[in-house]
Amino acid sequence: xxxxxxxxxxxxxxxxxxxxxxxxxxxxxxxxxxxxxxxxxxxxxxxxxxxxxxxxxxxxxxxxxxxxxxxxxxxxxxxxxxxxxxxxxxxxxxxxxxxxxxxxxxxxxxxxxxxxxxxxxxxxxxxxxxxxxxxxxxxxxxxxxxxxxxxxxxxxxxxxxxxxxxxxxxxxxxxxxxxxxxxxxxxxxxxxxxxxxxxxxxxxxxxxxxxxxxxxxxxxxxxxxxxxxxxxxxxxxx
Ligand code: FPP
Numbered sequence: 563x564x565x566x567x568x569x570x571x572x573x574x575x576x577x578x579x580x581x582x583x584x585x586x587x588x589x590x591x592x593x594x595x596x597x598x599x600x601x602x603x604x605x606x607x608x609x610x611x612x613x614x615x616x617x618x619x620x621x622x623x624x625x626x627x628x629x630x631x632x633x634x635x636x637x638x639x640x641x642x643x644x645x646x647x648x649x650x651x652x653x654x655x656x657x658x659x660x661x662x663x664x665x666x667x668x669x670x671x672x673x674x675x676x677x678x679x680x681x682x683x684x685x686x687x688x689x690x691x692x693x694x695x696x697x698x699x700x701x702x703x704x705x706x707x708x709x710x711x712x713x714x715x716x717x718x719x720x721x722x723x724x725x726x727x728x729x730x731x732x733x734x735x736x737x738x739x740x741x742x743x744x745x746x747x748x749x750x751x752x753x754x755x756x757x758x759x760x761x762x763x764x765x766x767x768x769x770x771x772x773x774x775x776x777x778x779x780x781x782x783x784x785x786x787x788x789x790x791x792x793x794x795x796x797x798x799x800x
Pocket of ligand 1: 578
């Protein structure tokens with residue numbers, strides 16, 4: 563059971579939005595924005611390690627992103643492969659454990675192998691769990707969890723679904739950040755964000771730095787998490 567204190571988020575989830583606009587404003591191809599987005603992700607992961615955040619979960623490619631222009635989709639696949647090759651050694655040194663969350667079926671063999679290898683190399687790390695949601699959708703996650711329970715002949719209960727969801731290895735996000743100024747969840751962690759605090763930033767993802775992260779954490783620290791209880795009940799407990 564999560565406690566009502568919101569002093570420091572243990573698990574931060576991020577919809578990294580605004581890469582395309584960042585690039586377009588600079589008369590650059592959209593892919594340049596995604597490349598800059600990888601830099602921003604590296605900076606954010608390091609900042610989370612420094613701040614003692616235990617889990618960072620990011621939305622890197624949604625089930626719906628396949629509908630983007632073919633060159634952007636193939637560019638994002640390529641970027642993932644290159645980012646793995648370039649970033650994993652440093653992430654490993656920083657004590658980051660990588661998990662790739664999402665439907666693997668749609669990915670090429672080489673991408674799948676790269677993901678599995680990155681997970682294996684970093685499996686013993688304990689400073690930060692970095693979940694990269696790739697080919698992920700919240701509805702897909704709920705459906706695959708229900709299907710796996712049904713396949714095993716188990717009843718569809720809240721506890722059973724919880725255990726079968728693709729983020730069962732971590733507690734639910736305390737704080738969900740979306741950059742880029744839009745205020746929606748866009749099929750991200752629909753099940754897991756039931757009680758997450760939401761924070762929307764005007765900052766485009768490539769510009770989301772330590773100062774912006776600290777502003778989100780400070781906003782979170784000012785929230786009262788009630789988990790369905792009254793304010794008086796929560797204050798009495800803490
Ligand atoms: C949304 O911005 C961003 C994405 C669909 C991709 C997010 C990917 C990264 C930040 C890079 C990390 C990726 C890997 C492969 C590890 P948008 O393109 O929708 O921006 P816009 O709303 O300004 O068009």
